[in-house]
Amino acid sequence: MRINHLLLENYRNYSNLKLDLHPAGAIIFGKNGSGKTNLLEAIAYSAFGRSFQTIHDDDLIHFQRDFFRINSEFYLNDKNLNIDSAYSRNNKKIKINQHQIKRLSELFKYIKVVYFSPQDIDFSAGSPGFRRYFFDLAISQFSYQYMEILKQYSRVLKQRNALLKHNFSREEKLTWDESYIKLGTQIIKKRKEYLQKFDPKLTEYHNFISNNNEVLTSEYLISFPMEKGKNIESCFEECLRKNEKKEIENQRSMYGPHLDDYYFRLNGRSFRKFGSQGQKRSLVISARLVQANLIFESAGDYPILMFDDILADLDTGRTSRILQLLKTDHQIFIATPNLNHYEIAGFPKIDLEQL
C-alpha cells in the first residue's frame, strides 16, 4: 500500500500544505524544528486516528486557529481510499471514503503504517507499559479485533478495581472475575501467539543487522505463576483465588495482562542491563521490521514505513545492512536533517525549506 496525496490544513506548523507523494516514498529533509516529525505524524494520524506524540488533539491545531484537517489518499488493492480526519473543539470526525467511522479500530482494517520513532530507543530498557503498547499496537494491525478485546478488558479491569475498593458481595466479584479471566486469557494468548511468530524473525533480522555478532531472543513474562501441565486460564483463576485477600488489601487487580512484560536477551544476557545505545536502537529497528514483515504476511500488502531519523546513531555497517533489508516494495519515508546520512540514489526528496 502507499499514500498518494496528503493535504494538511492548520496542522501543527502547516497552515496549508498539499503534497503529491511518490510510490517509493521520500527523504524528508529540513532543519531541526522545521516540521519533519509533524509530517510523519500526520500520515500516522490517518492510519491510527490519533497522534503518536500527544493524546490532546488540541495540541495538533496550528497556533491560533480553531480546527485542523488531514486529508490523505491511499492506494491499496488497486483501489483508492480517502481518509479524512478533522478536529475542532473536542469534536473528532474521521471518514473513510466519505463514510464516518464509529471506532478508530475500523482504520486498522485498511491502513498499515509502521513508524520508527526516536522514542523507540526506550523499548528494551524503558517501562513495561511502553513494551505492552508497542506489541498491542502491532497485534492490532495484525488482527484488528484485538483492539476491541483490549478495550473490553480495560473496562472490566476498571470495574474490578472499583469493586476492590469497596465492600462487595461474593457473587458480584465472581461475575466480574469470570469476564476478567476470560478476556485476560484471550489477550495473553494473542500476545504469545504473536510473539511465537515474532521471536524467530527478530533473532534473524537482528543477527543480520549485527553482522552475525549478536543473538537476540525475546520472551513473554506472565504476571502470575504458570504451573506445568495447566493452561493459562486455570492458572490465572487459581492465582486470583489464592491472592484474593492480598488484592482486597491493596484495593487493586495485581495480576493480569495489564502487568505482563516482554524480556529481551542479547547473547543470553539481559539486554536492558548490557545493551549499548546503538544496540538498543538496532533492537527496536529489528522489532519494527519484523512488525512490518508480519503485516505483509497477514495482509499480503507492504505497509508504509516511516523512519524518524533513527538511523543516524548507528555505525555505517548496521545502517547499510538495514537499508539492504529495506530493498522491498515498501513505500518509505525517512526524515533527516542531514541528507548525507542516506545516499539512496534517485530517492525523491521533500525539502521543507522550499515548500
Add this chain to the structure above:
Amino acid sequence: MRINHLLLENYRNYSNLKLDLHPAGAIIFGKNGSGKTNLLEAIAYSAFGRSFQTIHDDDLIHFQRDFFRINSEFYLNDKNLNIDSAYSRNNKKIKINQHQIKRLSELFKYIKVVYFSPQDIDFSAGSPGFRRYFFDLAISQFSYQYMEILKQYSRVLKQRNALLKHNFSREEKLTWDESYIKLGTQIIKKRKEYLQKFDPKLTEYHNFISNNNEVLTSEYLISFPMEKGKNIESCFEECLRKNEKKEIENQRSMYGPHLDDYYFRLNGRSFRKFGSQGQKRSLVISARLVQANLIFESAGDYPILMFDDILADLDTGRTSRILQLLKTDHQIFIATPNLNHYEIAGFPKIDLEQL
C-alpha cells in the same frame, strides 16, 4: 583540567586497558556495542564515584570476574591527582592520591566532568525527577556542600513520611517539620540562585545554536503556593500548616523541593509540548554547555566535556555552531560510530577496533 591516563581492569567489556590521553581529548570511534559509552562512563565514574548508567556496581564488572578497578590520573592546578576506584562484592573503595575518601561528595571538590548523554533528550519532556537530578548534580559541582544538604533533607523527608504513616505526638511532628522546612528552604534557595545564573546564559547559548531563531527561557516551579511579599520559608510553613490533615490522610509529604520542577518555554510556548526532537536535543546541549561554563566561572578551570554521540541528530548548522562554542580550552571526548560526523582536523582518535 584534564585526564592524562586511564587504566581499566575488568571494567565492563575491558579486561585490561591502558590509555594515554591527549590534552585536547579524543574522538572515540567504534561500532555499536564496542564500548564507547563504557569508556566515557569510566571517566565519569572517576569524577562522580558512580556510574550514570546503573546504580548496581556489580553490573560494571567484566563478565565472570569478581572485581573492577579504574585508575585515572587527572591534571589540575599544575598538579597531578590520582583517583583510584575499586569495587568487589559490595565493597567500594575510592582513593584520592592514596587517601581513601569517606564521602563521594569529596570528589566533587576536585574533578569536574560534564557528560552529554543520549538519555538527556528526556530533559525537557521527561519526568520532573530527571530535571531535578540534572540540576542537583550541576549545583553539586558548583557548590559541593549542596550534596550534603540534599542528603540531610532526604533523611528528614523519609522520617517525616514514616511519621505521617503512624500516630504521632504533635511536638514530635513540629520538631521534624522545623528541620524539614529549614533544609527544604535551603535547597529551593540554592536552586533558584543557580537558575538565576543559568537562565540568561541558556537563552544566549540556545539563541546562538538556533541561529537567532529561538528564544528559550526557564523557570523554577515551587510545589507550594508563594504569596507576594512573603519569603519561601514562611510560605512553606504556612502550606504545611494548612494542609496538615491532607498530608496525614495521604500518609506522605506532599510539598517540598522533592516535588518541585523546572519549566522551559520556546518562543513563549511550552517546550515540552511543542519542541521537536532536534530542538529538545539542542536545549539539553545548551543546558550542559551552561553547566560547564558556570563550573568554569566558579572554579576557574575548564571541566572535561564528554559527548556521547548526541550531535548526530542535529542539522549541520546547529552542529557547526555547537562546535564553534566548544573552541575553548576544554578537554573534549566525543564518542561516535561515524567519523564523518566530526570533521575536526587533527583531533586525536581512539579507534576501539584497534585497541
